[in-house]
Amino acid sequence: MNINISKLITEKIEYVDINFDFILDDSEFLKDYNIVKSSPIRVLGKIYKESDSIFIDASFSGKAVFQCSRCLKEFKSNISDNIEFYIPISENKVEDDSYINGHLLNLKMVIEEALAFSLPMKVLCSEECKGLCPNCGQNLNIDECNCDIDDIDPRLEKLKHFFNEDEEV
Ligand SMILES: [Zn+2]
Ligand SMILES: [Zn+2]
Structure with missing residues (x-):
């Protein structure tokens, strides 16, 4: 053009x-x-x-x-x-x-x-958008889920150690 x-x-x-x-x-x-x-x-x-x-x-x-x-x-x-x-x-x-x-x-x-x-740098459907549960993927704008927030997925727990070890190197 x-x-x-x-x-x-x-x-x-x-x-x-x-x-x-x-x-x-x-x-x-x-x-x-x-x-x-x-x-x-x-x-x-x-x-x-x-x-x-x-x-x-x-x-x-x-x-x-x-x-x-x-x-x-x-x-x-x-x-x-x-x-x-x-x-x-x-x-x-x-x-x-x-x-x-x-x-x-x-x-x-x-x-x-x-x-x-x-255009906004971070696109949101609404300022109050609650997003998805990081554990089960439920859209929290539609309904709550039954996940315990403190209950970390064991796979994520492993990943956390992995990153920590990485930092020490
Ligand atoms: Zn949204
Ligand atoms: Zn959940």
């Missing part, structure tokens, strides 16, 4: 319109933010040239299915935010930069960064 901004840089035009659907298909990105699937993300806005920068003024909106990082339940949520992004330029020349190569602006990268900034 590269946008040619040569006319903007030479000031033949005042702005470049942004109006497209961004397909979020970067599997690494989806995994990092617990996104199971996402609708196309509508991106609307304009790219301007200012005296010392290229300014991207836009907004994005879409819907996604996330997986709660505590209880693993899938839930839908909206994704939307504004993008105000400056890329410095000097003397009408773009310093070769990761966002702009020649006169091509890598809009995908800008949008992914804006998305990353607006």
Whole structure:
């Protein structure tokens, strides 16, 4: 998703319109933010040239299915935010930069960064999510289980020793 901004840089035009659907298909990105699937993300806005920068003024909106990082339940949520992004330029020349190569602006990268900034680092179905019992796997939001919290799984107990021994080395 590269946008040619040569006319903007030479000031033949005042702005470049942004109006497209961004397909979020970067599997690494989806995994990092617990996104199971996402609708196309509508991106609307304009790219301007200012005296010392290229300014991207836009907004994005879409819907996604996330997986709660505590209880693993899938839930839908909206994704939307504004993008105000400056890329410095000097003397009408773009310093070769990761966002702009020649006169091509890598809009995908800008949008992914804006998305990353607006998404929570830890995805939760709700702030109060109780998660899963570490012993039996019961979803504690739905029902309690009969596990005794102090009753550590013998396999985990072994693992604990293993790590302790490891530390002493
Ligand atoms: Zn949850
Ligand atoms: Zn349990």
